[in-house]
Amino acid sequence: MAGLYLHIPFCKQACHYCDFHFSTSLGLKSRVVDAIIRELELRRDYLGPAVALETIYFGGGTPSLLTAAELGQIFAAIYRHFAVAPGAEITLEANPDDLSAAKLQELRQAGINRLSIGLQSFYEPHLRLMNRAHTAEESTTAVRRAQDAGFENISIDLIYGVPAPGHHVWEADLANAFALGVPHVSAYALTVEPGTAFGHRLQKGTFRAAPDEFVATQFETLLAALRAHGYEQYEISNFCQPGRESRHNANYWRGVPYLGLGPSAHSYDGHNRQFTLANNPQYVAAVLERGEVPVTVDALTATDRANEYLLTALRTARGCDLAHLRAYHGLDLPATRAAYLAGLQASGWARIRGEVLTLTDAGKLLADQITLELFQSPAAAA
Numbered sequence: 114m115a116g117l118y119l120h121i122p123f124c125k126q127a128c129h130y131c132d133f134h135f136s137t138s139l140g141l142k143s144r145v146v147d148a149i150i151r152e153l154e155l156r157r158d159y160l161g162p163a164v165a166l167e168t169i170y171f172g173g174g175t176p177s178l179l180t181a182a183e184l185g186q187i188f189a190a191i192y193r194h195f196a197v198a199p200g201a202e203i204t205l206e207a208n209p210d211d212l213s214a215a216k217l218q219e220l221r222q223a224g225i226n227r228l229s230i231g232l233q234s235f236y237e238p239h240l241r242l243m244n245r246a247h248t249a250e251e252s253t254t255a256v257r258r259a260q261d262a263g264f265e266n267i268s269i270d271l272i273y274g275v276p277a278p279g280h281h282v283w284e285a286d287l288a289n290a291f292a293l294g295v296p297h298v299s300a301y302a303l304t305v306e307p308g309t310a311f312g313h314r315l316q317k318g319t320f321r322a323a324p325d326e327f328v329a330t331q332f333e334t335l336l337a338a339l340r341a342h343g344y345e346q347y348e349i350s351n352f353c354q355p356g357r358e359s360r361h362n363a364n365y366w367r368g369v370p371y372l373g374l375g376p377s378a379h380s381y382d383g384h385n386r387q388f389t390l391a392n393n394p395q396y397v398a399a400v401l402e403r404g405e406v407p408v409t410v411d412a413l414t415a416t417d418r419a420n421e422y423l424l425t426a427l428r429t430a431r432g433c434d435l436a437h438l439r440a441y442h443g444l445d446l447p448a449t450r451a452a453y454l455a456g457l458q459a460s461g462w463a464r465i466r467g468e469v470l471t472l473t474d475a476g477k478l479l480a481d482q483i484t485l486e487l488f489q490s491p492a493a494a495a
């Protein structure tokens with residue numbers, strides 16, 4: 114089994130926090146679609162022979178900007194070059210302002226069976242602050258409309274930690290989310306990245322990020338509220354009703370191979386990673402004019418693999434299997450980092466049951482620091 118990711122690098126406008134690869138100039142859209150289809154042909158053997166796609170994921174950017182004709186062309190190419198497993202999960206990321214009743218019918222007819230709706234908030238001033246293209250009303254109506262159109266497998270994205278005088282907006286956002294009854298929620302802390310509008314405003318002193326404690330309180334509220342409503346936290350930022358994980362993302366975290374198409378997409382063949390050039394005109398020229406896919410290969414060392422396993426496993430509910438780490442990556446943490454592991458447990462940040470290391474709720478807030486601390490350096494591994 115394997116996955117296919119397609120990066121659609123266009124957006125109507127730039128959200129002030131976003132550092133993904135996208136362009137707000139849509140002039141090249143049809144050429145990029147042509148190039149993605151050509152790339153699919155050029156790399157059809159990347160995943161090896163006789164591999165069936167278990168998941169297909171349209172991400173971006175804003176894939177809901179694709180027309181019915183463009184989606185149809187892409188699906189025709191996918192089915193021409195790949196076997197698609199029965200019951201494959203086929204997700205499309207959509208923005209609320211694109212989801213008219215007619216658009217939703219097009220998406221269903223094209224074969225999309227899961228929607229990931231980037232609504233982020235139900236509060237108009239926060240949507241304006243973040244420069245989202247949709248209104249608070251559309252946050253709700255888009256989901257309701259998708260449900261009316263027959264989409265049952267829906268995820269919504271929420272952002273917490275938006276600077277505010279108190280927590281009532283976040284609490285209201287969560288209440289609005291539960292009222293929609295969707296089976297999957299992804300929730301991310303607002304981060305201020307260099308090169309984004311918020312990043313520039315931070316430098317100029319015209320924007321201030323929320324304090325860490327404020328963000329931590331909202332994360333704790335999120336965990337408590339989602340659990341109270343029957344959602345499981347299967348990854349630090351991802352929550353679902355029982356059995357409703359994103360199969361595509363869960364496969365990333367399990368190390369299942371995937372092919373990523375389009376500018377800035379990543380691929381993984383089970384051994385090495387590849388990164389496609391994040392530049393729309395240069396990507397189009399390389400693929401369509403020269404028949405070359407502009408990728409950089411990142412050959413993973415044994416240390417990289419051990420660190421990747423730690424990074425992903427510690428973010429998931431199943432945790433880090435210390436026996437697996439020892440047997441497959443040659444890293445014996447209980448032997449080499451006994452004092453640090455004991456400290457994590459004494460601080461209430463982690464627990465070890467049998468041979469499985471998991472982070473507690475308090476530890477999840479520190480996941481990045483804890484993972485970095487456990488990372489192997491090439492020198493240490495040698």
Ligand code: SF4
Pocket residue numbers: 123124126127128131132133135173174175208231
């Ligand atoms: S958050 Fe989504 S819609 Fe906004 S700029 Fe980034 S990719 Fe585009």
